[in-house]
Amino acid sequence: MLFKDLFTISSSALLRQKMRTILTIIALSIGIASVVIIISAGKGLESMVLGELDVYSPNTLNIEVRVPGKGETGSATSMATGVTITSLKNDDMEEIVKLPNISLAYNYVTSQQVIKYREQNKTVTVFGYGADAARVDNLKILEGRFYTAEEEKSVAQVVFIGYKIKDDFFGEDTAIGKSIFIKGKSFRVVGVQEEMGASFGFDMDSIIYIPTKTLQKRFLGTDYAMGINAHVIDMSQLENTKEDVEMLLRDRHDITDPDKDDFKVTTMEEIRSTLETVVGGITLLLIALVCISLLVGGVGITNIMYVTVTERTFEIGLRKSLGAKSKDVLWQFLVEAMILTASGGVVGVIFGVLISYLIYLGATGFGLKWAFAVPIYAIVLAIGFSTSVGLFFGIYPAKKAASLDPIVAIRKD
Amino acid sequence: MSKLIEVKDLKKEYGNDEVITKILHGLTFDIDKGEFVSIMGPSGSGKSTLMHILGFLDTLSEGQFLFEGRDVSKLEDDELADMRSSKIGFVFQAFNLLNRSTTLENVMLPLLYTDTPKKERVKRATDLLNQVGLGHRLDYTPNKLSGGEKQRVAIARALVNDPDIIFADEPTGNLDSKSGLQVMKILQDLNEKGHSIILVTHEKYTAEHAKRIIMLKDGLIEYDQPVEHRQIADENGTLIK
Numbered sequence: 298m299l300f301k302d303l304f305t306i307s308s309s310a311l312l313r314q315k316m317r318t319i320l321t322i323i324a325l326s327i328g329i330a331s332v333v334i335i336i337s338a339g340k341g342l343e344s345m346v347l348g349e350l351d352v353y354s355p356n357t358l359n360i361e362v363r364v365p366g367k368g369e370t371g372s373a374t375s376m377a378t379g380v381t382i383t384s385l386k387n388d389d390m391e392e393i394v395k396l397p398n399i400s401l402a403y404n405y406v407t408s409q410q411v412i413k414y415r416e417q418n419k420t421v422t423v424f425g426y427g428a429d430a431a432r433v434d435n436l437k438i439l440e441g442r443f444y445t446a447e448e449e450k451s452v453a454q455v456v457f458i459g460y461k462i463k464d465d466f467f468g469e470d471t472a473i474g475k476s477i478f479i480k481g482k483s484f485r486v487v488g489v490q491e492e493m494g495a496s497f498g499f500d501m502d503s504i505i506y507i508p509t510k511t512l513q514k515r516f517l518g519t520d521y522a523m524g525i526n527a528h529v530i531d532m533s534q535l536e537n538t539k540e541d542v543e544m545l546l547r548d549r550h551d552i553t554d555p556d557k558d559d560f561k562v563t564t565m566e567e568i569r570s571t572l573e574t575v576v577g578g579i580t581l582l583l584i585a586l587v588c589i590s591l592l593v594g595g596v597g598i599t600n601i602m603y604v605t606v607t608e609r610t611f612e613i614g615l616r617k618s619l620g621a622k623s624k625d626v627l628w629q630f631l632v633e634a635m636i637l638t639a640s641g642g643v644v645g646v647i648f649g650v651l652i653s654y655l656i657y658l659g660a661t662g663f664g665l666k667w668a669f670a671v672p673i674y675a676i677v678l679a680i681g682f683s684t685s686v687g688l689f690f691g692i693y694p695a696k697k698a699a700s701l702d703p704i705v706a707i708r709k710d
Numbered sequence: 711m712s713k714l715i716e717v718k719d720l721k722k723e724y725g726n727d728e729v730i731t732k733i734l735h736g737l738t739f740d741i742d743k744g745e746f747v748s749i750m751g752p753s754g755s756g757k758s759t760l761m762h763i764l765g766f767l768d769t770l771s772e773g774q775f776l777f778e779g780r781d782v783s784k785l786e787d788d789e790l791a792d793m794r795s796s797k798i799g800f801v802f803q804a805f806n807l808l809n810r811s812t813t814l815e816n817v818m819l820p821l822l823y824t825d826t827p828k829k830e831r832v833k834r835a836t837d838l839l840n841q842v843g844l845g846h847r848l849d850y851t852p853n854k855l856s857g858g859e860k861q862r863v864a865i866a867r868a869l870v871n872d873p874d875i876i877f878a879d880e881p882t883g884n885l886d887s888k889s890g891l892q893v894m895k896i897l898q899d900l901n902e903k904g905h906s907i908i909l910v911t912h913e914k915y916t917a918e919h920a921k922r923i924i925m926l927k928d929g930l931i932e933y934d935q936p937v938e939h940r941q942i943a944d945e946n947g948t949l950i951k
């Protein structure tokens with residue numbers, strides 16, 4: 298029997314049962330669309346999360362304080378427990394810069410402060426960042442400049458402001474040279490940062506930068522930092538450099554047991570791969586869940602095909618009486634199941650892509666750095682999977698049809 | 711003449727574990743190639759059952775059935791299917807047409823399982839439908855056809871694969887005498903060309919268009935003899951002796 302004939306028979310049988318066919322295709326396409334949407338959303342989420350990291354240079358080595366022996370990330374733990382680690386001093390940073398594979402470094406502290414310009418008040422996060430932050434973090438300057446090492450050394454009251462601050466306080470006017478007040482102290486604006494958007498949910502445009510030393514001396518009265526960011530020169534030596542930093546700090550902090558470290562050194566690579574793993578894991582979990590819905594759809598196919606075979610017992614018997622072989626009948630019903638599921642696959646992919654695009658529009662509308670991507674493998678997977686579902690779940694009813702005894706089948710009607 | 715069918719002590723019973731209905735109690739007969747045989751008998755005597763067995767559609771319960779010298783019970787399903795599609799044409803008593811397919815599609819159906827190209831299938835089926843006077847009903851579905859028209863579609867379908875053997879179960883049952891005779895004419899012509907024909911009928915007059923009659927009664931052969939005064943049907947369905 299020719300495949301073309303098989304296809305004609307099967308598709309015209311499906312067309313005769315329009316409602317049933319359409320409903321089955323819809324049911325299947327929902328599962329398929331979900332697979333496409335989840336893979337695409339996973340990609341979007343990944344691009345968004347990893348995109349946040351693009352703010353940081355991959356050459357950055359991050360050193361954060363950490364409560365010894367407890368938890369993974371020190372700052373979070375110390376915030377939660379109220380313990381403050383005070384051991385990461387400014388001198389530590391000075392020594393780290395002296396390491397051969399490190400060109401620049403800066404230390405940082407943050408603090409919430411109310412800032413004031415004329416009649417306007419604002420509570421903002423103040424980043425106490427070293428002068429080299431501009432180069433280590435590749436800060437984008439809209440106008441003016443970042444403060445200098447000399448200004449930091451002299452504990453100058455200079456400020457580099459986020460885009461929204463400039464917009465709210467100064468509007469169209471230039472901000473450079475103007476003074477804003479932080480806790481009553483006057484700071485001269487030296488530069489404005491480009492619009493950054495949010496990073497991990499944190500509004501990077503409503504912040505201000507002042508020299509670390511200025512924040513420590515003028516407001517906090519301390520001499521320790523929350524962390525250090527260092528710029529690595531030769532990335533191939535990253536791991537060694539990381540160890541050098543760890544050894545140096547252990548030595549300076551009198552630590553012999555690495556478990557008692559009061560700091561944690563992380564590379565951007567580690568952060569990136571951790572995030573990739575997390576997003577990938579979530580995506581995989583969701584796909585697994587959706588696959589269950591596809592299995593349910595598959596059982597639905599078995600059910601529908603079983604009903605179809607039962608309804609068409611007479612037709613099957615007649616075909617066999619007129620010379621159809623068991624395998625002709627088997628294929629007739631398998632092809633029918635596969636046309637159903639493949640159509641479900643195609644419709645599902647179309648809807649999946651459309652909805653993924655809507656999600657992308659929505660996400661970007663909310664200002665998220667979401668990318669629209671439907672990987673080819675998602676489409677191949679969806680259609681391939683749905684067709685195999687047809688094959689797999691159609692085989693039982695088709696076998697039943699193929700094994701019918703011709704005369705018994707004819708008599709049944 | 712070489713043997714087409716050899717049946718020895720054929721028995722057929724239907725039933726489950728509780729009730730067993732014996733239909734055929736032991737039939738023995740041979741049919742040669744090129745014969746034209748009528749099977750007669752009262753209603754319920756097992757004529758259709760016997761035809762189904764001889765046409766590989768049903769299996770016997772006991773006894774032996776050789777087709778062209780081969781034991782049918784030992785043939786594979788696919789071989790039986792091949793024989794059904796290449797050697798046998800069946801006119802079912804109940805027509806057995808697909809109600810959702812057109813007349814033309816119904817007639818083409820057996821060719822689907824041969825390697826006949828689509829064009830050829832359409833041509834053969836159309837020709838046959840013209841021959842049985844249904845050229846104007848090609849795209850009708852059977853539920854729009856009269857009983858006699860359905861019967862003629864069934865006959866056209868049985869002939870479409872140019873079978874060696876034609877089994878016709880009451881092919882004139884729903885036809886007026888003129889149309890009935892036209893069908894008999896077709897069968898007699900085919901027989902002249904060498905096709906073997908096995909006809910089931912309960913009418914003596916129709917049965918006498920064959921060359922031999924096997925009479926069934928109470929599950930046994932009452933008699934099996936040649937037709938003495940054979941009826942010959944002509945083009946117009948009128949009778950010449």
Ligand SMILES: Nc1ncnc2c1ncn2[C@@H]1O[C@H](COP(=O)(O)OP(=O)(O)OP(=O)(O)O)[C@@H](O)[C@H]1O
Pocket residue numbers: 708724725731733751752753754755756757758759760803912
């Ligand atoms: N599947 C079956 N199960 C049980 N009994 C059956 C089955 N098929 C046929 N019979 C019985 O077998 C007997 C013979 O049936 P069959 O159809 O062969 O008769 P027939 O000679 O063709 O009669 P008619 O002239 O009315 O067509 C009938 O009594 C019928 O009830």
Ligand SMILES: [Mg+2]
Pocket residue numbers: 757758759803879
């Ligand atoms: Mg009968």
